Amino acid sequence: QVQMQESGPGLVKPSQTLSLTCTVSGGSVNSGAYFWSWVRQHPGKGLEYIGYVYYSGSTYYNPSLKSRLTISIDTSKNQFSLKLSSVTAADTALYYCARGPFTSNRGWFNPWGQGTLVTVSS
Amino acid sequence: QPVLTQPPSASGTPGQRVTISCSGSGSNIGTNSVNWYQQLPGTAPKLLIAANARPSGVPDRFSGSKSGTSASLAISGLQSEDEADYYCATWDDSLNGVIFGGGTKLTVL
Numbered sequence: 555q556v557q558m559q560e561s562g563p564g565l566v567k568p569s570q571t572l573s574l575t576c577t578v579s580g581g582s583v584n585s586g587a588y589f590w591s592w593v594r595q596h597p598g599k600g601l602e603y604i605g606y607v608y609y610s611g612s613t614y615y616n617p618s619l620k621s622r623l624t625i626s627i628d629t630s631k632n633q634f635s636l637k638l639s640s641v642t643a644a645d646t647a648l649y650y651c652a653r654g655p656f657t658s659n660r661g662w663f664n665p666w667g668q669g670t671l672v673t674v675s676s
Numbered sequence: 677q678p679v680l681t682q683p684p685s686a687s688g689t690p691g692q693r694v695t696i697s698c699s700g701s702g703s704n705i706g707t708n709s710v711n712w713y714q715q716l717p718g719t720a721p722k723l724l725i726a727a728n729a730r731p732s733g734v735p736d737r738f739s740g741s742k743s744g745t746s747a748s749l750a751i752s753g754l755q756s757e758d759e760a761d762y763y764c765a766t767w768d769d770s771l772n773g774v775i776f777g778g779g780t781k782l783t784v785l
Contacts, residue, residue, distance in 0.1 A: 591774075593721075600678065601713075601721065601763055603774040616773060650720055659709040660767035661774055664723040664731065 556581035558651050558667035566645075566674050572638040576651030576667060577631075584609045584629040588656050591663060592625060592636045594647040602647075606655070607634050641674045648672075679704060680764055680777035687783040688754045696780045698747045698764035704775060708767045710747040712740055715761040715779075724762070725749060751782075759784045 562574035576590070583590055592604035605615040607625045615623045619638065627634040638645060648671050654663035681699040688694040698710065709727035716722075723731055725740035737758075739750045747766075751758055764777040 600779040601765075601776040603776060614773065617771075655767070655774065659711065659727050661709060661711045661765035662723070662726050663711075663713075663721075663765075664726070666720040666722070669720050 556653055556665055558653065558665055560649060560651050560667045560670040562670060562672070564671055564673060566641055566672060567676050568642055568674055569640055572636070572641050572645060572672055572674070574636045574649055574651075574670065574672070575633050576635070577633050578653070579632070581653070582629075583627055583632050583634060586610075588653050589614075590627065590634045591652045591654055593650045593652060593663070593666075595650070595669075596647045604636065604649075643674050646672065646674045678778040679768060679771065679775045680766070682762075682764060682777040682780045684778065685781045685783065687785055688751075689785045690754055690756060692754045693750060693752045694754055694782065695751075696749045696762050696782070698749070698777050700745050700747075700766065700768075700775075702745055703770035704745075704766050704768040705742065705747055706745045707769060710740065710742050711765045712738075712749045713763045713765060715763065716757075717760070721763065754784055756784045758782060 557579045559577045566572045589606040591606040607627045622639045624637040648669045650669045652663040652666040712725035713721040714724045728740045762780045768775045
């Protein structure tokens with residue numbers, strides 16, 4: 555079965571770049587059947603969709619984050635990554651990677667990684 | 677404010693049937709599949725209902741439905757382990773992106 559695992563620094567200084575990687579096991583990011591996504595959850599709040607990347611490298615970014623966001627994919631490592639620049643305390647959140655969506659159901663995400671907490675603080 | 681509106685809380689006693697609503701518009705629920713996620717305390721969200729169908733392993737106590745621009749999640753035979761946050765999600769054609777509801781905290785009394 556497909557499993558997702560986020561990795562990256564848990565503490566980032568304000569104005570710096572937040573970088574996370576999601577490693578996929580039990581399946582291939584190169585399959586073309588799915589997109590590969592990032593979702594975040596501010597402490598005690600709901601889910602916010604960040605964006606996705608396709609095996610071809612094409613992406614979708616949440617307009618509210620687009621100017622600071624880069625999502626990329628490395629099919630040779632079966633990984634995809636998120637970079638969010640110029641972070642502030644408002645970017646402190648639990649960051650999840652997930653498989654999905656797919657073209658016939660664009661709100662479908664399964665499975666999710668366990669999530670990684672990123673705190674923005676000096 | 678989330679584009680999809682869910683009640684912030686819901687509750688029921690063991691064995692009861694509970695429904696959670698998700699209200700949207702023609703550009704999202706009205707034209708796209710609705711999915712439901714369960715987030716147990718301290719864990720990642722889990723896909724519960726995908727376009728009114730249950731993924732493998734999800735008990736048949738959970739069911740989803742959609743009518744017009746609203747969707748509902750029903751939980752029958754409520755159990756204590758159902759106490760969690762529930763989110764609806766779909767695509768919005770106007771925003772051209774994925775949207776989540778604000779979430780509903782279900783308490784089993």
